[in-house]
């Protein structure tokens with residue numbers, strides 16, 4: 001091609017230099033890229049936790065309810081604070097996912113969205129894949145669920161509420177039961193603005209209690225304060241895991257569905 005040996009050497013040198021330089025640039029690029037990728041890689045659970053202010057969480061959850069509903073409100077009330085305190089990996093989490101818990105999952109009124117959001121937040125910071133390591137997060141979650149069944153709620157009044165809200169006891173973790181029992185006490189309809197505000201207060205209440213539990217867990221001081229009721233424990237001795245009949249998995253207040261004045265199931269042996 002008419003290139004002299006010298007020219008060939010020169011262009012090879014330029015090429016070598018270019019490759020060297022280019023290669024270096026590439027490897028810098030690759031290292032920087034790898035570091036960024038490493039920083040951005042979503043780690044497995046549990047994610048790091050720092051104590052957060054339960055009152056700040058409650059207010060954020062209340063606002064979150066009016067943005068993405070109950071489940072999102074509780075979750076983002078907590079995780080939003082961790083985003084501020086810790087940053088990544090929390091900043092990488094698409095909290096919009098939690099919107100689907102709305103109204104007992106997709107508005108079907110099954111598991112209360114507040115509880116769904118609380119369970120998700122708890123598992124995010126204390127959970128793990130190994131089945132042995134699920135025991136602690138599950139205990140914290142069960143504490144929130146039992147507290148919810150047994151306590152007069154909502155027990156947090158937001159700073160600037162839209163209405164004043166009366167309390168009720170659900171004896172159930174179901175959105176349907178919880179809402180309907182409140183409607184009976186309050187005298188408002190299930191699709192009223194007041195009921196919506198009640199669920200916003202409930203979102204704040206559940207987020208606050210969950211943050212308190214996570215904080216006490218961070219201090220190594222978590223204890224279950226709300227075990228199943230004595231009546232429910234009695235039922236489970238004959239019906240739950242390890243019992244002779246073992247015909248239920250219900251780790252919840254049995255009386256919420258069985259033996260209520262209206263939804264009565266006559267017990268043959270009691």
Ligand code: HEC
Pocket residue numbers: 231232234235236237238239254255258265266267268269270
């Ligand atoms: C001492 C043991 C014992 C305890 C405690 C107990 N059960 Fe039972 N339960 C039984 C037995 C035995 C049967 C089945 C009776 C039969 O089929 O004749 C039964 C049946 C039932 C049934 C089915 C009823 C039906 O219509 O077929 C329900 C629901 C039930 N129990 C709920 C409860 C709940 C809720 C509690 C607690 C409030 C409870 N049980 C406590 C022993 C117990």
Ligand code: HEC
Pocket residue numbers: 174232235236239240247248250251252253254255256257258
């Ligand atoms: C969310 C409502 C709900 C809760 C809470 C609940 N149950 Fe039930 N349970 C049901 C329904 C619905 C059935 C099915 C009734 C039917 O077969 O018609 C049932 C059935 C049963 C049966 C009958 C099983 C059979 O063989 O017929 C037993 C026993 C039972 N439940 C025990 C319990 C116990 C014990 C608890 C508390 C630890 C409990 N349940 C909590 C709704 C509930």
